[in-house]
Amino acid sequence: MLGLGLASKLRKAGVVGINARNRRYIMHHNPRSLYELVDDKVLTKRLAMQANIAVPKLYGLIRTVHDARDFQKGIEGINDFVIKPAHGSGGNGIMVIARRKNQLFYKTDGLAIDAEAVRHHIVNVLSGMYSLGGQPDQAIIEYRVHFDPVFNSLSYNGVPDIRVLVYRGVPAMAMLRLPTRQSGGRANLHQGAVGVGIDLKTGVTTLGVYHNRRIAEHPDFDTPLAGCAIPGWDDLLLIAARCYELAPLGYLGVDMVLDARLGPLMLELNARPGLSIQIANGKGLAFRLQAVDAAVANTANAKEKVELSRTLP
Amino acid sequence: MRRRHIQILALILSVVGFGLAYLKFNNLGFPLRPDEKSFIWTAEARVEFEGQRRASTVHLQLPADPGEFINLDEYFIARNYGLNVEKHGRKRVAEWSIRQARGPQRLFYQVELAQAPMAGGESAGVEKPPQAPDKPYYPEALAQVVEGLLNNVRSESSNIFTFVSQLLVRLNNSSSDSDIKSITKGITPGTEEWVQRIRYILAGAKISTRMVRGLPLEEGRVNESLVPWLEVHNGDRWEGFNPLTGEKGYPANFLRWSFNDDPILEVEHGRNVGINFAVSRRPQALTLIAHDSATAMKSSLVSWSLYKLPMNTQYTYRILIMVPLGALVVLFMRTIIGVPTFGTFMPILIAMAFRETGLLWGIGLFLAIVGVGLLFRFYLNHLHLLLVARLSAVLTLVIIMMLAISLLSNELGLIQGFSIALFPVVILTMVIERMSISWDESGAVEAFKQGFGSLAVAVLGYLVMTNDQAQHLMFVFPELLLVVLAIAILFGSYTGYRLNELFRFRDLALEVEKKDAGAGTGE
Structure with a gap:
């Protein structure tokens, strides 16, 4: 009885559950054949560059163990960079080099390793150690994001990113994802990162979610989560909406970062974005998705879709 | 549109499944319980x-x-x-x-x-109703008595069957008057002659009758002879009557041997x-x-029976036919309850491994080997081995551990014939690998959640899959698989909340409550 009462309250709040998400939205709007566009980060990056969407610059792509020996070729004169698997998931296998000096590479935690250790990591990535299913993979070497100082007081050892849920090309809900001590610098909510709801109209943060519970302060710093205005919010929304054009998945998660110098960069796309975003925003998705369904046919381009997103309930 | 489609499909499947099972139960006598x-x-x-x-x-x-x-x-x-x-x-x-x-x-x-x-x-439909007999010509002395008796009985009966009953009661009643007694004079009650005499009189009322001779089936009877019985047709069907009492029906377990007057x-x-x-x-x-009778009756329902398969194939199917039921348990636990598991089939595979080890030993073995295996797996992680090499190493370790457990328990005389099958080894290796992957990807908490979720679902699946009653029903009525299919399809179209989501989104429900309260005070 208690369960039924809760269920009816959730329905009233328009909360979308996993079964409904899978069957109504993912199965319906995300054709399997398009998954490769978002699962392969190299492909996503190429498509984004073609569409003039800013992404972290690709320094080099390493395909074979033989190439791994010469990994430094593409990064001559570059002080800091990131190595990550092309088919990785959940932030695994990402190595961030903050600076180099005297043939040594310093990781973000200050630990120094030599070129041989970096090469070994790349070989591991190639062997498929970090890719789902253990498939042989490629290693991406790319620009290291210097995140905007606006998030300095909110993030623990990692890059906070902005997740926008884009439904049929229309930004439907957004949150800021903050790494915590527990999440180990990763921005995945089920690994212990904090999600903070963002008001779509203003780009100002509201309340947060941590392990599915509502919170008002960052668990590591006790800084309030609400009231932080995200710079360049309109650009972020437009980038999110335009990502639908390069990977036309109807139910799409777009992950972006704010770089201190370069502004918004698109990091990656997700074909199965999670549902905790609803808790972070204190709102169910269902009514917004219905409103999009009703009005999306009248929008011609990404700009109009962003306009539509501002009218959502 | 699609929803209606699914509902109709599920309805058809379950009607066919249940219908066939009901026919087999009702018409062929297949039992619902295994020990009947x-x-x-x-x-x-x-x-x-x-x-x-x-x-x-x-x-x-x-x-x-x-x-x-x-x-x-x-x-x-x-x-x-x-x-x-x-x-x-x-x-x-x-x-x-x-x-x-x-x-x-x-x-x-x-x-x-x-x-x-x-x-x-x-x-009744097959047999033609018999021709009504011609009224016999009774001898002068008898004619009057028979006529009187028939008239008398007719006035006290409403149909053919009550008529026959009444007549038999009178003929057998020793206190009847001597006229009636004269009809059956010199005939021993209960003999074939006796039955024939009754038929002779009933023919006077143009009632179709016949004599059947049958054998009451009673355990341990020897030197029996057939019992003559009277059958009367009321224009619709034959009914038996005890020629001695006029009671309708037959003796218990009465095998009707012959339906004619010719000598046996x-x-x-x-x-x-x-x-x-x-x-x-x-x-x-x-x-x-039931199966033999159905075969003897040439019923088409059993031409697909699993009992026709060779014994060892039957044994395999006894296990296999339960797997869809196990899958249904997993499906229910995942989509309705929301228990996290390693994929869909891992819990079923674990449950099938339990079949070979027994439940308690299975759980113990599972916890011990997966625990040690995980530790070993993390150690291997340090060595940065390639995937295939890592899997082989874990597999080898699992076998070494099982070997050790077998030897140890044998040495201590703990359990006799602790059966190790090939199957559980592979499954345990897969569990270790899956668990360590999800440990890496989603953290220890998630890995343990999925590990114990899988174990719990596997135990539940094992209990369902090894349930005697369920096993019997599925094997005797394999058409119930259609019903399982229907349920799976219905579950597949469920878009409601999972039970654990009620907990996960509880803060959102509170929000609604607050809003409701706010609206209430605002008015």
Whole structure:
């Protein structure tokens, strides 16, 4: 009885559950054949560059163990960079080099390793150690994001990113994802990162979610989560909406970062974005998705879709 | 549109599945419970006579289409005799012949019978209603008495059956007047003659009757003879009447052997001819009886029975046919409850591994080996081994551990014949690998959640898959797989909340509550 009462309250709040998400939205709007566009980060990056969407610059792509020996070729004169698997998931296998000096590479935690250790990591990535299913993979070497100082007081050892849920090309809900001590610098909510709801109209943060519970302060710093205005919010929304054009998945998660110098960069796309975003925003998705369904046919381009997103309930 | 489609599909599947199962249960008598037993009756007719050094022929009437019993099998035992069985309508006769019968001769006929699942096997539609008999010409003295009796009874009865009952009561009542007694004078009650006499009188009222002779099936009866019984047709169906009391019906377990007036046994060129009957029974699982009867009835429902497969194939299917049920458990736990598991099939595989180890040992083994295996896996992680090498190493470790456990328990005499099958080894290795992957990807908490979720679902699946009742139902009524299919399809179209989501999104529900309260005070 208690369960039924809760269920009816959730329905009233328009909360979308996993079964409904899978069957109504993912199965319906995300054709399997398009998954490769978002699962392969190299492909996503190429498509984004073609569409003039800013992404972290690709320094080099390493395909074979033989190439791994010469990994430094593409990064001559570059002080800091990131190595990550092309088919990785959940932030695994990402190595961030903050600076180099005297043939040594310093990781973000200050630990120094030599070129041989970096090469070994790349070989591991190639062997498929970090890719789902253990498939042989490629290693991406790319620009290291210097995140905007606006998030300095909110993030623990990692890059906070902005997740926008884009439904049929229309930004439907957004949150800021903050790494915590527990999440180990990763921005995945089920690994212990904090999600903070963002008001779509203003780009100002509201309340947060941590392990599915509502919170008002960052668990590591006790800084309030609400009231932080995200710079360049309109650009972020437009980038999110335009990502639908390069990977036309109807139910799409777009992950972006704010770089201190370069502004918004698109990091990656997700074909199965999670549902905790609803808790972070204190709102169910269902009514917004219905409103999009009703009005999306009248929008011609990404700009109009962003306009539509501002009218959502 | 799609929703309606799914509902109709599920409805059709379950109607067909349940329908077939019901037909098998109702018409063929397949039992719903695994331990139901019934009896197989063996009725035996023994013919004896003295040969006269001449060619001899023995005619013995055999039960044909007995209605309430199903003829499973029959045997004719007679040395040096030629055999020919003929059937004319409901009369079936065995004809044994021999060139020269010398000395005492003994012939046996045995029939194995099972109770027919549907009562009233009398095929009313098939049999033509008999012609009403002509009114016999009674002798002068008798005519008046019969006439009076019939009129009397007619006034006290409403239909043919009550008429017959009334008449029989009067004929058998010793306190009836001497006129009535004169009708049956000199005839021993209960004999064939007695029944014939009653028929003779009933013919006066133009009532169709016949004499049946039958054998009451009772355990351990020997030296029995057939019991004559009266059957009356009311224009619609035949009904039996006790010729001694007028009660409607038959004795319990009454096997109607013959439906005509011809002698049961005729022997050409034989002396001291005799026949007697014996009955015995043996218990048998109802499933097997039902299956044999259905085969004897040539029912098309059992032409697809799993009992027709070779024994070892049957054994495999006994396990396999439960797997969809296990999958249903996983499906329910995942989409309705929301228990996290390693994929869909891992819990079923674990449950099947439990089949081979037993539940308690299985759980112990699972926890011990997966625990140690995980530790080993993390150590291997440090070595940065390639995937295939890592899997091989873990597999080897699992086998070493099982080996150690077997040797240890053998040494300590803990358990005799602790059975290790190949199957659980592979599954445990896969569990370790999956668990460590999700440990890496989603953290320890998530890995343990999925690990214990899988274990719990596997235990539940094991309990369902090894349930005797469920196993029996699925094996005897494999058409229930269609119902399983229907349920799976319905679950697949469920878009409601999972039970754990009620907990996960509880803060959102609170929000609604607050809003409601706010709106309430605002008014």
